[in-house]
Amino acid sequence: HLNPQMEEGAPALRPAACRAKGGAPGFKVAILGAAGGIGQPLSMLMKMNPLVSVLHLYDVVNTPGVTADISHMDTGAVVRGFLGAQQLDAALTGMDLVIIPAGLPRKPGMTRDDLFNKNAGIVRTLCEGVARCCPDAIVNLISNPVNSTVPIAAEVFKKSGTYNPKRLLGVTTLDVVRANTFVAEVLGVNPRDVSVPVVGGHAGVTILPLLSQVTPPSSFTQEEIKYLTNRIQNGGTEVVEAKAGAGSATLSMAFAAAKFGDACLRAMRGDAGIVECAYVASEVTELPFFATKVRLGRAGAEEILPLGPLNEFERVGLEAAKKELSESIQKGIAFVNK
Ligand code: NAI
Numbered sequence: 573h574l575n576p577q578m579e580e581g582a583p584a585l586r587p588a589a590c591r592a593k594g595g596a597p598g599f600k601v602a603i604l605g606a607a608g609g610i611g612q613p614l615s616m617l618m619k620m621n622p623l624v625s626v627l628h629l630y631d632v633v634n635t636p637g638v639t640a641d642i643s644h645m646d647t648g649a650v651v652r653g654f655l656g657a658q659q660l661d662a663a664l665t666g667m668d669l670v671i672i673p674a675g676l677p678r679k680p681g682m683t684r685d686d687l688f689n690k691n692a693g694i695v696r697t698l699c700e701g702v703a704r705c706c707p708d709a710i711v712n713l714i715s716n717p718v719n720s721t722v723p724i725a726a727e728v729f730k731k732s733g734t735y736n737p738k739r740l741l742g743v744t745t746l747d748v749v750r751a752n753t754f755v756a757e758v759l760g761v762n763p764r765d766v767s768v769p770v771v772g773g774h775a776g777v778t779i780l781p782l783l784s785q786v787t788p789p790s791s792f793t794q795e796e797i798k799y800l801t802n803r804i805q806n807g808g809t810e811v812v813e814a815k816a817g818a819g820s821a822t823l824s825m826a827f828a829a830a831k832f833g834d835a836c837l838r839a840m841r842g843d844a845g846i847v848e849c850a851y852v853a854s855e856v857t858e859l860p861f862f863a864t865k866v867r868l869g870r871a872g873a874e875e876i877l878p879l880g881p882l883n884e885f886e887r888v889g890l891e892a893a894k895k896e897l898s899e900s901i902q903k904g905i906a907f908v909n910k
Contacts, residue, residue: 614829684775769786
């Protein structure tokens, strides 16, 4: 692997210098797609996380530079880079948490489903690596279309006999981050004090914010509900259009992924009461996958929380979300089994 600390001519490292400082029970984290628009800031944020003792950065391009750069940050995690398919197994061996932002992002006019052909194969290959090298790792899947890539990952793990639904989490945190921000704007409060559950999936109408369940309890006019729902569902497109061909959300996504990854690590450490929204195998609806609040624990998504009471507007939204989700799930499953 590309370990900038092990260049020729460098003195051998003393063992203590290779370990995370402070005696924290560090976790080993791999980021697949680490040189990308999300991958780079996400790598930086995970290098800042005191729960990370080893950080593996994998991509098919540019990891030497990103790894050298990140490795100079004076935080505890030891950083190692891995480049290209032949180093995938080394990148994954021994990992506790694998975060996957590999794959093409949208350009203006594209839906997330337009990415399917390219990204489905990438996710399959990377998940085959997880099954081979770190089958007990928790996987945070970011690559779009998440509504289909999570079912793809599940099928790959089933085929290899390593599937544990608790350990496979589709990352929908950016929808929650956006919802908190936009709702706080309307309410005139600090976004840090707002929590909006967002359920369903991660594309268009499948992104279903439950404004009736916002904490602190808040009431909205019909006009506000329509505006907020529409803005939360189209937050990604807002960024894609503003970037005008240069990609989709990367910085806010890296922030969201770092937040979600940190929640997973704290839960793996044994912290209690950690609840986040995520797209997981679920029995909350008749669909095999659905995003709701989940309670995270040492084993991953240990409890899938119910939807809670919905109002009429949300019930209508739920039906639209389920219709689209069902097709995206089938498409993902069919891709692996064709
Ligand atoms: P990007 O194109 O800037 O970076 C993607 C990286 O993946 C590149 O460095 C590329 O070399 C790498 N890559 C491609 N094939 C690979 C392979 N086989 N193995 C490892 N790495 C590989 O794209 P960006 O903006 O970072 O987005 C990444 C993905 O995240 C996209 O699919 C995008 O749609 C998705 N996304 C998901 C969000 C969510 O809320 N879940 C939000 C925003 C983006």
